[in-house]
Amino acid sequence: MGDFKKPSTVKEFEENFAQIKPLMDANMAYYESSRCLFCYDAPCIKACPTEIDIPLFIKQINTNNLTGAARTIYSSNYFGHTCGKVCPTEVLCEGACVYNHQDVKPIEIGRLQSYATTDAIRKDKKLFAKKDKNGQKVAVVGAGPAGIACASELCLLGYEVRIFEAKSQPSGLALHGTAPYKIENSDVLNEVSYLQKQLGFQISYDFKIDNAAAVSELENNYAAIFIGIGLGKTRNTNTPGEQLSNCIGATEFIQQLKLDPLSVTIGKKVVVIGGGNTAMDAASESARMGAEAILLYRRSKEEMGAYEFEYDLIRSVGAKAMFNTAVVEIKGEHAVTEVVCFKTINKNGQLENIAGSEFTIPCDFLIRATGQERQTDFYKMAGLSFDDTGKLIVDEHSFQCSKPSYFAGGDAVNGGAEVVNACAEGKKAAQGIHHHLSNSN
Ligand SMILES: Cc1cc2nc3c(=O)[nH]c(=O)nc-3n(C[C@H](O)[C@H](O)[C@H](O)COP(=O)(O)OP(=O)(O)OC[C@H]3O[C@@H](n4cnc5c(N)ncnc54)[C@H](O)[C@@H]3O)c2cc1C
Ligand code: SF4
Structure with missing residues (x-):
């Protein structure tokens, strides 16, 4: 592995991104x-x-x-x-x-x-024993794994559920984020349409809830509201040069790759900044798109947030990694041509750039895997409490928010975990909603 050519047909893309x-x-x-x-x-x-x-x-x-x-x-x-x-x-x-x-x-x-x-x-097998309709309606904001799991469980319990989704397809980051060598888009979409057929929740696509009027309409028309809106776009780090062309956030790059892989712009030499699982995905995907990929992480290998097996995966496709390497500037006239770096040292928990260690790495594409923004504007608009890190505050058992008719789960609450966590929380929140509505009638 490690010698990929840039794919120019769907077949070549599928070969480079063969299912693991x-x-x-x-x-x-x-x-x-x-x-x-x-x-x-x-x-x-x-x-x-x-x-x-x-x-x-x-x-x-x-x-x-x-x-x-x-x-x-x-x-x-x-x-x-x-x-x-x-x-x-x-x-x-x-x-x-x-x-x-x-x-x-x-x-x-x-x-x-x-x-x-x-x-x-x-085979569209009938596996679910749904309770009779109880006449109550619940709104779900976001058709990611958390929202779909919540909607599915509520339908099972007899509720009528409508999901409001900003995008034109369901599944959130399970569709737009997960690496193409782990799952094909059709697999994710088929599972959601199976659930929808079996359980009967409705989805309104291209329907972003983004203003106070839309929020009050939900409050007036639904007995409870589940918030499963995940996180936002890639966070800026204010590194000089971030605005140059060919510098892109990891989630935005990966979303393009997932939706329209052959139209993706990529360079010959790609720098990926970060040490989490998204950084690993971006490095692995760049290598499979035919680029020479190098991952730069400002802390040590042991301090990376990424799983060891994800790091092994990037090594297996020929991506390189440099640790204790901080990017301080992204240079280029219009597009990126090099990054300026310093070696770093951890002194009593404080990360410092080592004086005189400055060096540059030429590159023609840069991916920032520097975490995702929190959707705090939404929470403020809906009057929901969140903590200092921008995570929605919920009751740990019922997943009820600070306003009693609101419940939440998934990345918006846990700050960014895995699909399985979002599913678990969405389901528990549905049970929290059921308990709340059963006791308030
Ligand atoms: C690059 C990347 C790779 C990943 N790979 C993996 C992996 O391999 N395995 C794994 O288990 N997990 C992976 N994850 C994590 C996983 O995808 C998420 O934890 C999970 O999808 C979170 O589910 P969620 O429903 O909370 O949010 P999301 O999946 O983000 O879904 C939120 C949904 O809400 C919609 N929305 C947002 N705001 C609004 C609004 N105002 N109105 C209406 N709709 C709105 C969005 O369009 C989206 O569809 C990855 C994440 C990323 C970023
Ligand atoms: S039950 Fe679980 S832990 Fe035991 S052998 Fe089977 S998979 Fe492994």
Whole structure:
């Protein structure tokens, strides 16, 4: 790996971005499910934020009960298929599998999960026992994983749900953010349309809730409102030169790559700034787009927020990394031509640039993976309390906001985690809404 040519056709793009967890066939699933020890008090369940009964669905796969396996998965996680492919299973369920203690490869839980749910989605299987309509309406703002999970659970409980989504497609960052080598767009979209068909929530697309009148209309017409609007665009760091062309935020770059990969502009030598998982994705994706990619992180390798396996992945596709390297200026006349860096040192917890260590790196494209902005303007508009870091404040059990008819979950509340966390929180918030509305009538 590490020698990619810039793709100029869909086929070349798919080759460069080949699935790292391809769908299993029946034989593979049978073999893999046979390895499971069906542990009592299974650690893999505890490591899953949605607490899927993993040994149960693996047993169901093994006994050729795929419908039962899909039901087990969906009863805990509405994005069961997507999570099977995009979850950092290496640090969650698979990381907790008992086989790790014996130096044996853990069970491929994620791939088994996607295998079991594929059949349900393709055949539009009826797995959900919906309660009768209770006559109450709930609005959901944002059709990301948190919003979809909340809407799905509310429909199951008998509510009528309408989701308001700013974009023209559902799934939020599960569609616009997750790396193309982890999941194909059609997989994410098919799962949402399956849920929509089975459970019956409505989605109003291209419908951004962005003014006080729209907020009061929701308040007047719905018994409760769930906020699942995630985070905003890539945060500026005020580094001189950030406004030059060919300097782009990571989420904006990745969104373009996901929606229209062949139209993406990229340079020959790409600098990626950051040390989180998004930085790893941007570096890996740049390399697969044929660029020479170099990741610059101002702290040490050990201090990176990214998972070790994500770092290994960028190394496997030929991206390079430099640590303790701070970019202080981005230079170029119109477009970026080089970055000015200093080596850094951590002195008693304070990061300092080392005097005299200045050097430059030539590049013709720069991606800033410097975190996402918080949507505090929205929270102020709706009168919702948030903390100093811009996270919405909610009750930890019910996910109720500071205003009683509002509930929230996902990145807006946790500050940016994984799809599986957003799903878990969206579902818990739906139960919080149900409890609140059942007790206030
Ligand atoms: C580059 C990148 C890669 C990632 N890769 C992975 C991965 O591999 N695995 C993984 O598990 N997680 C990954 N994540 C994280 C994961 O995608 C998020 O944690 C998850 O999508 C959060 O779900 P959410 O519903 O809270 O928010 P989002 O997914 O952000 O969805 C929010 C939705 O609300 C809509 N919205 C926003 N404001 C408004 C408004 N005012 N009115 C109406 N609609 C609005 C948005 O358009 C969006 O559709 C990644 C994130 C990024 C940025
Ligand atoms: S820990 Fe591993 S072996 Fe045990 S039930 Fe979970 S997947 Fe199966």
